Amino acid sequence: MNNAPPINIGNFSIGRNLQDSVNGTLGVAAPPVTGVSLTITSADPSRLLLSNSATTVGTPSIAVSVPGNGTSIPQFFLQALDGS
Numbered sequence: 001m002n003n004a005p006p007i008n009i010g011n012f013s014i015g016r017n018l019q020d021s022v023n024g025t026l027g028v029a030a031p032p033v034t035g036v037s038l039t040i041t042s043a044d045p046s047r048l049l050l051s052n053s054a055t056t057v058g059t060p061s062i063a064v065s066v067p068g069n070g071t072s073i074p075q076f077f078l079q080a081l082d083g084s
Contacts, residue, residue, distance in 0.1 A: 005026060005027035005028040006026075006027035007024060007025075007026060007027065008024050008025045008026075009023075009024035009073070010022070014078055014080040016080055016081070016082055017080065018079075018080050019079045019080070021054070021075050021077055021078075022075065022076055023072065023074065023075045025071050026066060026072075027071075028071070029070065029071050030068055030070050030071070032068045034068060035065055035070065036066050037064070037065050037066075038065075039063050040061060040062055040063075040064060047080070047081050048080055049081065050062045050076060050077065050078065051076065051077045052064065052074075052076055052077070057079075
C-alpha cells in the first residue's frame with residue numbers, strides 16, 4: 001500500500017526536437033521548515049529528456065525543490081527526441 005501524497009503533472013503532447021515547459025502541484029504542502037526535493041525521471045530517456053532550464057540540454061532525471069509549505073512544483077522542461 002502506497003500512502004504517498006499525489007503529485008499532479010498534466011498530460012502533454014510534444015513533437016520531435018521540440019521543447020515545452022511544465023509545472024505541477026503536490027497533493028499536500030511540503031514540510032514547513034525543510035520543504036521537499038523531488039526527482040523527476042523520464043520513463044524513456046531515448047525519447048524524452050528533462051531540464052531545469054530552457055537553454056540546457058536535458059538529462060534522464062532532474063531534481064526540483066518545493067519550498068516549505070509550498071505545493072507548486074517549479075517549472076521544468078520536456079525535450080522530445082522522438083515523434084511519438
